Amino acid sequence: MxxxxxxxxxxxxxxxxxxxxxxxxxxxxxxxxxxxxxxIAAHFYGLAYRNHVKRLHAIACHERLRGSISVITFNFSPLAVHHQDLERQSADLPPFHTQAALLEEALAALPNLQELEITYTKPPRPLSRTGEASPTVAHSPRRVCDRDRALARLTLNALITALRPTHLTALTLDGVPLELFRQAEDRRHWFGCARAPLAHLTRLDLAVDPPASLYPSARFRAVNGLGRVLQFTGPRLRRLALRARPAHAPREKFALCFDALLGGQGFVWPCLEELVLEGLSLAEADLRGFLVRHGATLRRLRLGGRGLAKAGEASVGGIHLHEGMFRALFAGLRGRLPVLERFHMEGDFGAVDAAAAATLGTARARGLMQFRAVAAEDWAELVPAEQSLGEGQGRRMLDSVELERYLVRGGDFPRLVTRED
Missing domain, CATH: 1.20.1280 (Monooxygenase)
Incomplete structure (x- = not known):
């Protein structure tokens, strides 16, 4: 050779x-x-129970190896009970949030780093002694406690500190406690550190985990803080995914108003081409206004997603409307998204009690329509076996193919038939 x-x-x-x-x-x-x-693989995969910050730092200090890494994933998802012996291995390791300086030095030394992901919900992949990722193992994405949330806040604060010298193009934060944007100290920290690393992003995927209870004033403050951080992304952003995944109640939807989130000033991302909304309860007029403001650039729109559904379950990350109707929403969007090429719906869709949504911030819908996925997140077509998740669980499964045709090409409004929940 x-x-x-x-x-x-x-x-x-x-x-x-x-x-x-x-x-x-x-x-x-x-x-x-x-x-x-x-x-060294281009994708560096780190786990909570291994000292991968130190390993990453060692690679970053190596003159020849530092250029290999372009993608980093840190997975903090809890393991299932029969795998918790792996977590106990980390008892003597320094917590992630105490290594912010070491992580910042490592990230600053990686010249080709483009993407970073932090997740609390995806199945972990244990690593062999050589650092190779093995198949995923069972975990508990819905197991949550106050200690977990407090530790997650410390971890994410350390992360945003370490990201200051980077020029990432893609960032994924999956399982961010919503109260992170409510606490005064955390807010000041993020407002001071997040502007520079977020300004270069072209893709942002943010999944927040609302707490079980939050007073209206605290909820407003958290949403306001979240919106301010989102606006740090700047004019380069082309893909935005905004998800709500409450670990305590995966089927609940988080009530959100885009005017409250973005300051009510008609804020737009001038280059936004793809938008993903999941697990939210919205008002028809507010959602329509937000989409129309981005109509000049929006090419791909996904409403709903898998959420925190278990393997084999139907998707639970749909969209609910606490004001208005979906038929009126789609009729109002027809012809106002001139460059739209793809549209997709997945999960549970329906109307909710507006009073309950206003009082509690979350609500469950009545008369649900259940949509199955026909395209993956990257818009690749799914095979029939992947499309049929959740069928046979007592609710008829629909798909959004005809709605996509209606929004993209026009014609008569498609007839959707479903039985009452």
Whole structure:
């Protein structure tokens, strides 16, 4: 193989997994030299029960390896009971939030870092001794307690501190406690640190976890803080996903007003091309106004999602309207989204008691329509087996194909038939 062109050898290494790269480098000194740049995967995967901040720092300090990493994921999801022995391994390790300075130094030294993800809901993937990710294991995405939420706030505060020297293009925060944007100290910290790292983003995926109870004044303050942070993203943002995933009650929807979220000043992202809304309870007029303001650039719109549904369950991350009707919403959008190319609905959709939504901030709908997914988050078409999740659970499953046709191409409003919940 030493006689092959370097370009061909690099192509071979690109299609090798970690163990294969290490084995191939043992063949000759030439292959060892060429394969050096492929020792570290482009996607660095860190877990709460492993000291991966220190490992990341070691890679970032290595002159040749630091350029390998372009994507980082830190998974803090709790494991299922029969895997908690793995979590106990971290008892003697320093908590993530105490390593903010080390993490900041590491991130600043990674020249090709483009994407970062923090998640509290996705199944963790245990790592082997070599750092290779193995298949996912069972976890408990809905297990939550006050200590978990307090620790999550400390972790996210440390993260936003460490992101200051970075120039990320994509950021995913999954499972952010909503009260993070209510506490005065946390608000000041985020307002001071978040502006620079968020200003370069082209993609932001933010999933908040509303607490079980929140007084109206505290809720307003939290939503206001969240909206201010969202506005730090600036004019480069092309894809925004805003999700509410209450861990204490996955089927509940979080009541939100875009005017309250964004200051009521008609704020727009001038380059926004894709929007995802999940797990929210909205007013028809408010939602329509927000979408129309972005109509000049909006090409892809997703309403609803999987939420915190378990494997095999129907999606629970739909959208509810606490004012108005979906038929009126879609009729009002017809012709006002001139560049729209794709539209998708997934999860439970229906109307809620407006009084309950105003009082509690969350509410459950009556007369639900259940939509199944026909396209993945990247808009790839799903196979029939993936589309049929949740069927046979007592509710007829619809899809949004005809609604997409109506919004994109026009014609008669499609007839949707479903039985009462």
């Amino acid at each position: 030493d006689t092959l062109p370097v370009e061909l050898i690099r192509l071979i290494f690109e299609f090798c997994d970690g163990p294969s790269v290490r084995s191939l480098r043992l063949v000759s000194s030439f292959l060892a030299q060429v394969g050096y740049d492929y020792l």
